Amino acid sequence: MGVTPQQQEVFYHQFEKSDGLLSNTVYDINLNENGEIIFGTDRGLSIYNGLTFNNRTYVGASNALNDVYQIGEGAYIGTNFDWEYVFFKKDTTQVLAINKSGLDFPRVIPLGDRKLLYVKTGLISPDQQDTIHFKNSFDFLYHLVQHGNTTWFTAGDTQENTLYKLETNDRLSTISLGFSMTKEDIPFTYNEGILFYRPSVGGITNVSGQLIQSLPFSPEKVNNLYIHENTLYFSTLNGLWVFNLASEKAEHYLSDIQISDTMFDVEGNLWCSSLLHGVFMIPSLTRRVIKFEDKLDESLILQSQQNGPSNALLLTNDSKLYELDYRDYSLTFKREVPSPNRIEGFLADSTTKTIYLGSNLAELLDAKSLVTLESFKLSAIKGFLPSREKLFMATSSGLYVYHLEGKLAELILPKHRLRGLFRQKGQQYCYSANKLWEIAEDESLKLILDNQNIEKVVYSGSRTFILTTTGGVSELKENKLEPIIQSGEDYSDIFLTDNYLFVINSERADVFDLKTFEKRNSFFNSKGIDTNKLVAVVEFDGQLLFLHQQFMSAFSSFPERNLVKPTIKLLNRELLPEKLTSIDYSSNDLRFAFGVYPNISAQGKTSVMYRIKGLSQDWLPLYATNGSYNIDLLNLANGQYELELMAENEDGVTSEAFLLPFSIKPPLWRQNSMLLLYIVILGGIFWTSFYLNRLRLVRKNKVELEKVRLNNQLAAAELKAIRSQMNPHFLFNAMATIQNAILKKDLKDSLDGLSSLSKLLRDVLHKSSMEVHSVQAEIDFLHNYLKLSKKRFGEEFEYEIACEKEIDTAFEKIPTLITQPFVENAIEHGVSKRKGAKHISIAFSKVIKGYQVIIKDNGLGSDPTTWYNEEKGSFALKAIENRISRVNKLSKLKVGSTISSASEGTTVTLTFEHEQ
Structure with missing residues (x-):
């Protein structure tokens, strides 16, 4: 019986009004010079710095804001639907109304590094110093696309078969189109050329109207079209459609959401704004979240084992056995152990082509047909280890050996609550919470390790790794432990694949290369996994599958190093004395508050250090409080000081040193x-x-x-x-x-x-x-x-x-x-x-x-x-x-x-x- 998975989804973070966003209706997304995300909402301007939202409102004919851009340090401009331009400066807000006669709504036109304002007969700069006059006036502008120093746009004039090209030398030229353009036709740049998405022909054409690519979907009302690395992102009334021009593969996400705009940030994360549900941030890695039907929610996935039939992934779910097909992620029910037993021990052995299920009843199944070959009662079986004519079983009351010929189970290590067994280089081992024994062929046991606080053991044919309850990881070599990761990272679980060791704590999965044992990178909980519910990690056909208690995340790539350099920015300069180099002794209680940018995707933690030259040369750590880092300096003695700050992300990329000299005058x-x-x-x-x-x-x-x-x-x-x-x-x-x-x-x-x-x-x-x-x-x-x-x-x-x-x-x-x-x-x-x-x-x-x-x-x-x-x-x-x-x-x-x-x-x- 096959179980069809529910819709495959991308993992995302949703930001709404309750998270600090100004409104749940967002029209436009853009970036400022610090890598922060700026949003035009129906209530004003929201700026997200990765920690908090900074909101700006204004009083005008309309509270809505569209076409938001930065035009200077701390200064922004936006348009609304009542023919107004809104200027947000550091301390003031100015609303400029224009002649709305015959206009649809105003637009901000990016041209190189400049931002120009559309006024029907031409374009002007925000300071009204530069002007570009149109030969013919336009009632409205439909769509625009910027690439480098050139901007193209379509306009609602009598020549609806014309594309306008505007260059940084203020030269305006036209490109004749080989089709009758409508406002639904959206231009975009691809391979240095201009193409059009045209819903009337169901695909993409060149400027001559020749069909270049048919689309296997028909999105309802495209609000915006965004292209990034050969992939088109359609913001529509029924969600986000993603189409890769190279692979011709289409995907549909957020299908019940009205998406208004889409943009990538500096760290490669995709942001989508909606008209009712705030904004969605899809982290930069390519993954899917696969959810199965509700019957699996009745109990949790307990264990998994690769190398089952057809190299599929076998899952246990309380008393049931399932098989997961990697090709379409379908889940098939295979077997259920007799009630009231539940599966505790589990092994799919490709060598003997046998599946072993253990609880209070041991079952040996044929791996292909799943027919029971043998069964016998034994209490609380935790694990199996087949060896020639014997089967070793770890239980809560000790180690048993089952002689397959004589069909007799014998207790050979009593009074020990065993956790499992494993084999390394032909040698057999069993272990409890603090001891490790070597099992000889004559069934004698030798205590190898004692008082080790063993949390979990993972192994392949040649390598074995042990996680201790103190969070450290060691490799078993020649019956001795060789420390690999020292205690202190608070690791609580480990998983072993063909090429990598995954070491887990409450916030991330660290990836170590098995050849060099160097840390390659980390998968963070904010990136589509939940380490608190993780039960298995599988490496298969170039994919990484993170299997959780109730869902699975499929990754097609590893996270890359976060090379974006943090930037330190002082937040409360207005609260400090005007002359920091000559502070009066009566004002010698100071607070420095600052943020670290960009930190949009929560891709790991940013550590921040500081020191005050004049007080100490030692670097001291800082921790964020309510979205900012604070340094309080109370009752400073008179003298010369210098605040020095340094930020570093988890991949070792550091910020430029931030230096702020100040001095206290004596009375x-x-x-x-x-x-x-x-x-x-x-x-x-x-x-x-x-x-x-x-x-x-x-x-x-x-x-x-x-x-x-x-x-x-x-x-x-x-x-x-x-x-x-x-x-x-x-x-x-x-x-x-x-x-x-x-x-x-x-x-x-x-x-x-x-x-x-x-x-x-x-x-x-x-x-x-x-x-x-x-x-x-x-x-x-x-x-x-x-x-x-x-x-x-x-x-x-x-x-x-x-x-x-x-x-x-x-x-x-x-x-x-x-x-x-x-x-x-x-x-x-x-x-x-x-x-x-x-x-x-x-x-x-x-x-x-x-x-x-x-x-x-x-x-x-x-x-x-x-x-x-x-x-x-x-x-x-x-x-x-x-x-x-x-x-x-x-x-x-x-x-x-x-x-x-x-x-x-x-x-x-x-x-x-x-x-x-």
């Missing part, structure tokens, strides 16, 4: 002339403020007040603890260090030190009125404080601040600057007394009810009992002790502290726990 107060004055003024202001605050805090009454005034006491203690933390000697040392850098003319170091000191002072003054702030703010303050200390002590001073990820540093609160006195004490009473390497570490870590801070130094140690003595120790630490006491009385955040000191250093542990 006035950070320029050299203001530096010294700023230090003096800042130091004086800070010292005066610090002295007055210190004096006021020392005179504070330390006597405990009644509970109703505890809040005021806490605020006073906060001020005293924070403002008294900053040791004046530290400030003198910091300013002396900066002054020394200035005198040495080390501008970078002095600016860096001054910036850190400025941030530190601003934090002290600003946070003195705050009871608590975030853990992140505390960490930032400590960074600035220790950074200045490092400038004081030099390279022998090192510090580190670490914080566990479990702490939400932006949300978690801490008493303001509570850790600073302990850090100051670690410096002044710890590491400053030590010769050689000085080290301080601060660690924020999570505890059950909160978090803790551990401050360690490698100083000489001291007696902790003297730390809170105002005469011997630190007054700031004494203030912190009082502050901790008041925080514990008034707040739900409970603070504890422990100090341990030894000769090798001091450790302070502060705990912050939330009261339940």
